[in-house]
Amino acid sequence: xxxxxxxxxxxxxxxxxxxxxxxxxxxxxxxxxxxxxxxxxxxxxxxxxxxxxxxxxxxxxxxxxxxxxxxxxxxxxxxxxxxxxxxxxxxxxxxxxxxxxxxxxxxxxxxxxxxxxxxxxxxxxxxxxxxxxxxxxxxxxxxxxxxxxxxxxxxxxxxxxxxxxxxxxxxxxxxxxxxxxx
Amino acid sequence: xxxxxxxxxxxxxxxxxxxxxxxxxxxxxxxxxxxxxxxxxxxxxxxxxxxxxxxxxxxxxxxxxxxxxxxxxxxxxxxxxxxxxxxxxxxxxxxxxxxxxxxxxxxxxxxxxxxxxxxxxxxxxxxxxxxxxxxxxxxxxxxxxxxxxxxxxxxxxxxxxxxxxxxxxxxxxxxxxxxxxx
DNA sequence: TATTGCAGCGCAATCCGTTGAATAAGTAGT
DNA sequence: ACTACTTATTCAACGGATTGCGCTGCAATA
Numbered sequence: 001x002x003x004x005x006x007x008x009x010x011x012x013x014x015x016x017x018x019x020x021x022x023x024x025x026x027x028x029x030x031x032x033x034x035x036x037x038x039x040x041x042x043x044x045x046x047x048x049x050x051x052x053x054x055x056x057x058x059x060x061x062x063x064x065x066x067x068x069x070x071x072x073x074x075x076x077x078x079x080x081x082x083x084x085x086x087x088x089x090x091x092x093x094x095x096x097x098x099x100x101x102x103x104x105x106x107x108x109x110x111x112x113x114x115x116x117x118x119x120x121x122x123x124x125x126x127x128x129x130x131x132x133x134x135x136x137x138x139x140x141x142x143x144x145x146x147x148x149x150x151x152x153x154x155x156x157x158x159x160x161x162x163x164x165x166x167x168x169x170x171x172x173x174x175x176x177x178x179x180x181x182x
Numbered sequence: 183x184x185x186x187x188x189x190x191x192x193x194x195x196x197x198x199x200x201x202x203x204x205x206x207x208x209x210x211x212x213x214x215x216x217x218x219x220x221x222x223x224x225x226x227x228x229x230x231x232x233x234x235x236x237x238x239x240x241x242x243x244x245x246x247x248x249x250x251x252x253x254x255x256x257x258x259x260x261x262x263x264x265x266x267x268x269x270x271x272x273x274x275x276x277x278x279x280x281x282x283x284x285x286x287x288x289x290x291x292x293x294x295x296x297x298x299x300x301x302x303x304x305x306x307x308x309x310x311x312x313x314x315x316x317x318x319x320x321x322x323x324x325x326x327x328x329x330x331x332x333x334x335x336x337x338x339x340x341x342x343x344x345x346x347x348x349x350x351x352x353x354x355x356x357x358x359x360x361x362x363x364x
Numbered sequence: 365t366a367t368t369g370c371a372g373c374g375c376a377a378t379c380c381g382t383t384g385a386a387t388a389a390g391t392a393g394t
Numbered sequence: 395a396c397t398a399c400t401t402a403t404t405c406a407a408c409g410g411a412t413t414g415c416g417c418t419g420c421a422a423t424a
Binding site: 098 | 184187188190191194210211212213214215216261262265266268269270271272273274275276277278279280281282283284285286287288292296299300303324325327328329330331332334335338339341342343345346349350353357
Binding site: 017018019022037038041042045060063064065066067 | 400401402404405
């Protein structure tokens with residue numbers, strides 16, 4: 001349960017509303033941890049109860065009021081504490097891979113079709129990450145270096161996925177040849 | 183919610199007890215979907231209520247009785263239905279990566295320490311997967327091809343991770359040089 | 365002999381996450 | 395004029411997942 005900590009990480013740099021955070025989750029941090037806006041609002045509520053964040057009401061004209069959250073001392077303490085203890089390895093839950101594992105049931109053509117859909121998604125992500133990495137101006141600043149490394153992680157991940165997809169294609173083709181020649 | 187389908191995939195090949203399944207989740211399928219024994223027993227119960235699996239009681243001497251589950255027609259239908267509709271892309275939730283993203287807070291040495299711990303884990307997995315891949319005898323059988331592809335996915339993933347770790351090391355070293363020379 | 369580990373199953377409580385919807389006012393497009 | 399999107403937050407309901415606990419009994423080890 002480190003949605004909490006992901007939020008605290010974001011709040012470190014700047015005061016932000018739930019809405020702001022949700023947008024950032026959709027981009028930057030979403031690369032390593034994703035969450036919907038409902039989850040974020042809920043978690044902000046809990047963090048507030050535990051005095052790890054506080055907010056001020058900002059009335060706006062035209063737009064609805066907003067709550068600008070900032071991290072407190074307790075919040076920072078909690079974050080530091082969390083950073084110190086080892087992180088559990090991420091648990092893997094990949095539905096598409098379950099399909100591959102049970103692939104002998106479906107026919108190869110439908111697998112290939114879905115493979116291409118997934119590959120499109122990965123290619124899209126790859127482009128996004130590469131764009132963002134290119135736009136990082138000063139790579140030597142502390143903050144940017146870590147953002148850069150995070151992006152690199154995403155890039156290498158997508159690339160590995162796409163390479164795997166290439167292997168799948170050629171294996172399935174090989175298989176086709178075998179069966180038609182028998 | 184495709185714990186259900188992962189179980190059905192496993193039950194396709196052989197009758198198995200909850201305990202057996204839990205062990206398989208810890209190995210083979212665990213590579214793409216992990217689950218604890220509690221979750222598995224619970225899900226087996228639900229699957230049974232929906233007549234997607236049935237079981238027979240096996241009394242054992244010494245050991246407690248066990249329930250050997252097998253898939254039913256309804257179960258197979260459900261599995262086929264599920265295979266046909268597109269899978270949602272996996273959501274990413276990597277606590278260690280959240281730490282990296284907020285890395286500017288911790289000192290580089292503690293990051294490196296945890297990096298090495300995680301790297302050990304990845305190397306271990308890599309070896310396991312490579313061993314399993316080597317042991318697949320007849321790569322041309324339908325079933326083994328898909329197992330092979332699943333393993334390849336895991337292998338490429340671990341390798342990508344380890345390459346990334348190499349990048350992190352050199353970036354952090356570079357950074358150290360910069361700060362000491364200033 | 366005490367402890368640990370493995371085989372085997374289960375319940376209860378709680379927490380996390382997802383889905384869907386409601387509200388409300390401005391702005392941009394056809 | 396109508397539609398759709400953006401900003402901004404919240405609630406309700408459900409189901410999935412996790413954590414912690416409980417049971418039995420054999421085998422091996424220290």
